Amino acid sequence: xxxxxxxxxxxxxxxxxxxxxxxxxxxxxxxxxxxxxxxxxxxxxxxxxxxxxxxxxxxxxxxxxxxxxxxxxxxxxxxxxxxxxxxxxxxxxxxxxxxxxxxxxxxxxxxxxxxxxxxxxxxxxxxxxxxxxxxxxxxxxxxxxxxxxxxxxxxxxxxxxxxxxxxxxxxxxxxxxxxxxxxxxxxxxxxxxxxxxxxxxxxxxxxxxxxxxxxxxxxxxxxxxxxxxxxxxxxxxxxxxxxxxxxxxxxxxxxxxxxxxxxxxxxxxx
Amino acid sequence: xxxxxxxxxxxxxxxxxxxxxxxxxxxxxxxxxxxxxxxxxxxxxxxxxxxxxxxxxxxxxxxxxxxxxxxxxxxxxxxxxxxxxxxxxxxxxxxxxxxxxxxxxxxxxxxxxxxxxxxxxxxxxxxxxxxxxxxxxxxxxxxxxxxxxxxxxxxxxxxxxxxxxxxxxxxxxxxxxxxxxxxxxxxxxxxxxxxxxxxxxxxxxxxxxxxxxxxxxxxxxxxxxxxxxxxxxxxxxxxxxxxxxxxxxx
Numbered sequence: 001x002x003x004x005x006x007x008x009x010x011x012x013x014x015x016x017x018x019x020x021x022x023x024x025x026x027x028x029x030x031x032x033x034x035x036x037x038x039x040x041x042x043x044x045x046x047x048x049x050x051x052x053x054x055x056x057x058x059x060x061x062x063x064x065x066x067x068x069x070x071x072x073x074x075x076x077x078x079x080x081x082x083x084x085x086x087x088x089x090x091x092x093x094x095x096x097x098x099x100x101x102x103x104x105x106x107x108x109x110x111x112x113x114x115x116x117x118x119x120x121x122x123x124x125x126x127x128x129x130x131x132x133x134x135x136x137x138x139x140x141x142x143x144x145x146x147x148x149x150x151x152x153x154x155x156x157x158x159x160x161x162x163x164x165x166x167x168x169x170x171x172x173x174x175x176x177x178x179x180x181x182x183x184x185x186x187x188x189x190x191x192x193x194x195x196x197x198x199x200x201x202x203x204x205x206x207x208x209x210x211x212x213x214x215x216x217x218x219x220x221x222x223x224x225x226x227x228x229x230x231x232x233x234x235x236x237x238x239x240x241x242x243x244x245x246x247x248x249x250x251x252x253x254x255x256x257x258x259x260x261x262x263x264x265x266x267x268x269x270x
Numbered sequence: 271x272x273x274x275x276x277x278x279x280x281x282x283x284x285x286x287x288x289x290x291x292x293x294x295x296x297x298x299x300x301x302x303x304x305x306x307x308x309x310x311x312x313x314x315x316x317x318x319x320x321x322x323x324x325x326x327x328x329x330x331x332x333x334x335x336x337x338x339x340x341x342x343x344x345x346x347x348x349x350x351x352x353x354x355x356x357x358x359x360x361x362x363x364x365x366x367x368x369x370x371x372x373x374x375x376x377x378x379x380x381x382x383x384x385x386x387x388x389x390x391x392x393x394x395x396x397x398x399x400x401x402x403x404x405x406x407x408x409x410x411x412x413x414x415x416x417x418x419x420x421x422x423x424x425x426x427x428x429x430x431x432x433x434x435x436x437x438x439x440x441x442x443x444x445x446x447x448x449x450x451x452x453x454x455x456x457x458x459x460x461x462x463x464x465x466x467x468x469x470x471x472x473x474x475x476x477x478x479x480x481x482x483x484x485x486x487x488x489x490x491x492x493x494x495x496x497x498x499x500x501x502x503x504x505x506x507x508x509x510x511x512x513x514x515x516x517x518x519x520x
Contacts (some may be wrong), residue, residue: 037441070424071423072423088425090424090425091425091426092426095422095424095425096421096424096425098417099417100415101466102415102417102418102420102421104418104436104440105515106440106442108323115425116426116433117432119422119425119426119435120426147274147515148516149515149516167425173424203498258512
């Protein structure tokens with residue numbers, strides 16, 4: 001056994017003992033024909049109960065990786081495990097929040113929110129009761145009967161989030177969920193998401209291209225480099241989140257981490 | 271439209287044409303146009319005739335059966351071609367040919383195959399209406415947003431659930447537009463079918479009227495079909511308005 005392999009094995013042992021991973025990505029590559037490589041040999045572990053962000057410039061394959069974990073795209077090589085089980089497609093332990101919200105425009109808020117449960121065949125009263133609870137958690141009480149076109153972008157994404165929470169999945173997969181809403185809404189949304197996740201105890205995989213957003217919300221950041229997408233660096237911001245939002249954004253660790261990532265990303269651009 | 275500051279309702283232009291028609295009829299300028307008031311009087315007469323009632327009921331039956339099959343078949347075919355690329359390659363050319371072909375020329379062949387009765391008329395109606403419904407449904411199914419489909423998949427929708435809970439609704443505005451145009455074509459189809467078969471119902475009436483130059487009766491019957499086609503088009507237009515609010519932002 002080579003020294004390198006020895007070290008990797010030791011690390012795996014240490015990690016295996018200490019960290020409980022909910023999602024594991026092993027050797028995943030994605031090629032598009034004829035020879036475009038979107039992802040190359042990705043190995044990642046996503047700790048249970050934590051928020052992990054996939055961060056990188058456009059073209060680094062972060063959304064591709066998220067969709068492979070969701071089971072919406074098939075990888076060319078490698079395997080993905082969720083709760084130790086190899087995945088073959090979408091599953092009830094994962095729920096997706098879409099960049100463009102993906103709400104059904106012909107259905108009102110409560111039907112959209114409860115749609116995952118409707119697909120499972122849960123009776124209407126039961127699923128509407130559950131949906132109402134999550135509509136309240138995302139502060140949309142009173143909007144149950146409204147249709148998506150009557151809501152603002154921020155409210156629509158709250159519907160998308162409530163829908164994902166409603167099915168009680170272990171992992172939330174969020175694909176640039178705030179990129180289509182304005183900056184004020186975005187900040188408010190980030191704070192709400194953090195406090196909501198503390199109560200709900202979900203594991204989250206979050207895709208973004210905003211460095212500030214990644215540092216603000218994440219326990220762990222995976223930096224991806226483009227063409228082909230590869231894991232470049234793992235960062236754990238270790239920010240003290242007990243303070244207010246403004247305190248966090250002025251925190252030295254927060255600012256240093258943003259700076260550090262910016263330097264990394266700038267290298268790709270050059 | 272405004273004249274000298276007064277708003278003129280749209281119906282007014284129709285009235286002008288009626289007056290022109292009446293004038294042409296009164297002074298016998300073009301022999302195929304009898305006075306419009308005469309046509310209207312004949313229209314009321316027609317409504318009371320039992321021959322007309324029988325013809326109307328038969329025509330409506332052929333029309334309804336034909337449209338029923340055309341809608342079911344058109345939507346099914348449109349879904350198949352919209353979702354399965356192989357089906358599109360296999361059938362696309364034929365559907366497009368039929369959609370633009372002069373179908374009247376096929377009616378005699380259908381007549382040979384199915385005889386001189388209602389079946390031929392129903393098949394003619396289907397043949398006239400189904401292709402536009404197929405093409406519009408296909409366009410609707412093709413344009414369903416990828417993220418709505420992925421949403422369904424990620425929340426565990428089966429293939430069947432994906433079709434009837436998401437894709438059908440997302441494609442509904444196009445499907446309805448196709449059905450509306452299908453209905454208008456079907457009105458043509460039913461009359462052309464009856465004219466070519468010529469011994470039944472409205473076709474027989476049209477043939478008798480034009481052969482004997484009963485122009486008032488001829489126009490009265492035409493008026494009936496006009497009103498029928500326009501009312502159906504209006505009703506489906508109203509249905510389309512109900513899905514308009516989401517057609518723009520799918």
